[in-house]
Amino acid sequence: MNLSKSKTFLTYLGIAIISMAGVYSCTSSDDDGGITTDDGDGTGTTELHAAFADFDSNNVTIMLSGTTVIIESNGLPNHTSPYWSNTTARSAVDPMGNTLTTPAAAVNHPLYVDPTVTSFANMAPGNIDDFNGSYSLTIPASPTLATSSSSTGLGAIGIAVSGSMIYNDEEGPNVPLDSAVGSLDYTAAHTGPQSYHYHLEPKAFSDDDDALVGIIGDGFFIYGRKCNSTGTYPTDLDASGGHTSTTQHTTTAEYHYHIENTTYLNQYYIIFPGDYQGIPNNIQ
Ligand SMILES: [Zn+2]
Ligand SMILES: [Zn+2]
Structure with a gap:
């Protein structure tokens, strides 16, 4: 976890540095551990919030661009789940009455765990790795x-x-x-x-x-x-x-x-x- 967090930190530190190439300003860590960078347009400083360091750096990329933060994710969870691909086929009936079959995989995904609070009979169709996700959220830095x-x-x-x-x-x-x-x-x-x-x-x-x-x-x-x-x-x-x-x-x-x-x-x-x-x- 600490390694993951430090990687996230390094990722956005690198991005902050790249984004400032050719800009005269400097970078410094503030009291909260965030990165402060001049946005280069004379309107003041923009900071990438320290909380972004808690996001999984393998799945989520956080970029600071001026006064905007762009968060991109592959949608995959960094933890175990019975919804990772596994060797048990299951089927479910959708609200329209169609039977949707989730086929068995040849091997269990390393993060697969057996269902506990749910069951194969109750699980929704589709495994985590069936979804080739790409998600992007753009928000103001403040x-x-x-x-x-x-x-x-x-x-x-x-x-x-x-x-x-x-x-x-x-x-x-x-x-x-x-x-x-x-x-x-x-x-x-x-x-x-x-x-x-x-x-x-x-x-x-x-x-x-x-x-x-x-x-x-x-x-x-x-x-x-x-x-x-x-x-x-x-x-x-x-x-x-x-x-x-x-x-x-x-x-x-x-x-x-x-x-x-x-x-x-x-x-x-x-x-x-x-x-x-x-x-x-x-x-x-
Ligand atoms: Zn609170
Ligand atoms: Zn849902």
Whole structure:
């Protein structure tokens, strides 16, 4: 993990240096461990947030370009799952009644683990490595709150630190998540039309803690159910699970979200059931 983080750091350090080639300014680390670089257009400095160092550097590439951050991911998770290719064929019936077969692979993927909280009979069609993912999210380096919130839609609404996508609390048009919970793996993810994605607290990297979970499409980070600023569950959250405080990544209070600390179906926690409080950008 430390190696992974340092690689991410080196990746964006390298990008920051490359982006400044031919520019007269210098680079320095600030108190938060982020990289500060003059954007070269005279409007001041732009910093790549220290939290980006928590993203898996094998799956996610983070680039700072002027006052914009471009996050690209292959969509693959950096952790184990029963949804990696494996030697057990399975079939599922889609809402239209079609049987979708996921064939057996010759060997188990190194990150494959047997299903525990789900089962082959309940798993969604398609394995992680069947999806040749390419996802890109472009956000302002310093996102701002919008004058009014906006609802999230189907598909990716955020990118997790693992490399995979974050979805909201819907499984499809007129398909409530409730009916799909049985297909979620131990870290509350399954495969879908476009990618492996999380709906609920992703226990592979956030389990009742303050860990960084990922970034939402409006550019704000989302953390686990606890906040580093107090060490416990925040009590001042808005309707989207957001508030402004310090985190483990910044000594300056800033807006961020938390996984909703309200049980869903008596045992789960939905990552992001609310609206965007910032200006949403598409993950494409
Ligand atoms: Zn889903
Ligand atoms: Zn917080």
